[in-house]
Amino acid sequence: MYGEVEEILILSPSMIRIVLGGSGLDGFRPNESTDQYINAYFIPENASYSPPFDLEEVRTLGDDQRPRPRRFTVRRWNSNTQKLTIDFVTHGDQGYAGTWAQRAQIGDRLQFKGPNGSYKPDIEADWHLLAGDESALSAISTSVEAIPESKPCSVFLVVDGPENQINFASSPNHLINWIYRSAVPNPETALLEAIRGHAFADGKFDVFIHGEAGEVRDIRKYLILEHQIDIESASISPYWRRDHTDEAWRSIKKQWLADQEMDT
Ligand SMILES: Cc1cc2nc3c(=O)[nH]c(=O)nc-3n(C[C@H](O)[C@H](O)[C@H](O)COP(=O)(O)OP(=O)(O)OC[C@H]3O[C@@H](n4cnc5c(N)ncnc54)[C@H](O)[C@@H]3O)c2cc1C
Incomplete structure (x- = not known):
């Protein structure tokens, strides 16, 4: 095609x-x-x-x-x-x-x-957590647009600065947090730090986290160890790897994913 x-x-x-x-x-x-x-x-x-x-x-x-x-x-x-x-x-x-x-x-x-494709928001969840960088912006925007307006939703998106922010349709129940790499001392941990600083609501939450491999891995570890998420039902995956072409990344991805299992 x-x-x-x-x-x-x-x-x-x-x-x-x-x-x-x-x-x-x-x-x-x-x-x-x-x-x-x-x-x-x-x-x-x-x-x-x-x-x-x-x-x-x-x-x-x-x-x-x-x-x-x-x-x-x-x-x-x-x-x-x-x-x-x-x-x-x-x-x-x-x-x-x-x-x-x-x-x-x-x-x-x-x-x-x-x-x-493999994810769509779980309508049975009490609230939704979505996070990622520019590479996941399409998937996150489309997912948030599919979440009912009444359903609480916390979104974390890291981009270079305010001029890189791309707004999308959301409701007042959907808290969209833009994080700017240019405004933080350590851009590579900015997404994790923002999620770490978030007050997690009670109840069952649906998880969608995608973006740079190292950043996604650290967030995955945090969510498993600190919030006991059910990793089988969470959608968490690395979309690309810093300083690696896609070919180089794919050649090490299997081992990376195996090593990641040892994190927790
Ligand atoms: C399921 C899935 C869906 C995806 N959807 C999108 C999408 O909608 N839009 C999108 O842009 N990407 C998306 N990506 C990521 C995209 O496939 C990769 O970023 C890809 O490596 C880009 O290829 P390239 O030829 O431009 O660069 P490559 O040849 O792969 O890499 C060249 C250099 O650029 C760096 N690089 C690659 N991607 C990025 C990036 N996003 N930011 C900064 N540096 C980078 C690499 O680390 C490398 O140093 C998705 C990935 C997956 C697995």
């Missing part, structure tokens, strides 16, 4: 929204998860092929030609217009996906598989 770039919007200094459309999306079937994501394939600039391509065939090409798989959350699927919205974090000139979004032109194509 592939989409054609139809709109490009600069949402903030670190986020670009790309709206895909066209007949290549005819087979797109959304699921009910609020964290649904696609596996997109970014091709090297000098590649001798372009979407749509035979994935199995191009996977056998040399390193300078092979497509690079990256996961991206569906911010919105509009079933009336058949358009797919994805919000990309831009993080400098390294990597494939962020730079693709920065260079995107109307008419460019992006091939992908999916969507997959």
Whole structure:
């Protein structure tokens, strides 16, 4: 499946929204998860092929030609217009996906598989805890928008500064806490510290925490040890790893997840 770039919007200094459309999306079937994501394939600039391509065939090409798989959350699927919205974090000139979004032109194509997904807010919970960084902003925004207005909800989002904040629909019962890296002495522990300082309400709470691997791991450990969360029902996962390309991260992720079990 592939989409054609139809709109490009600069949402903030670190986020670009790309709206895909066209007949290549005819087979797109959304699921009910609020964290649904696609596996997109970014091709090297000098590649001798372009979407749509035979994935199995191009996977056998040399390193300078092979497509690079990256996961991206569906911010919105509009079933009336058949358009797919994805919000990309831009993080400098390294990597494939962020730079693709920065260079995107109307008419460019992006091939992908999916969507997959595994989380939607538990409506039986007494309240909801959601936290993450820019990479999880789409999943968290979409999840909060699906939580009933009457249901208490505490959201923690870490971004570089106020200009990186991207607001989304929420009710007065949904407390959205923006944390700015530029305003704290240690940005890498800012999300954990904000959650640690939060007065946890009584009752059963639903958990959704995603973002940078080290930060997510520390929060996971804190929630298990200090708040005895049921890790089986919590949605907690690392979306990316600082100073690692996605390829480097995937090569160590299995061991990382195994080591993480020893934290608690
Ligand atoms: C299920 C899932 C859903 C995701 N949804 C989204 C989404 O909707 N939007 C989104 O932007 N990302 C999302 N991500 C994260 C995204 O897949 C990774 O950030 C990916 O590594 C980006 O690829 P790249 O080619 O731009 O950079 P890479 O080639 O992977 O990395 C190049 C360098 O950039 C750094 N880097 C990578 N990502 C970030 C970041 N977010 N902030 C700062 N530095 C970074 C790396 O550590 C590395 O040093 C999701 C990940 C998962 C697993």
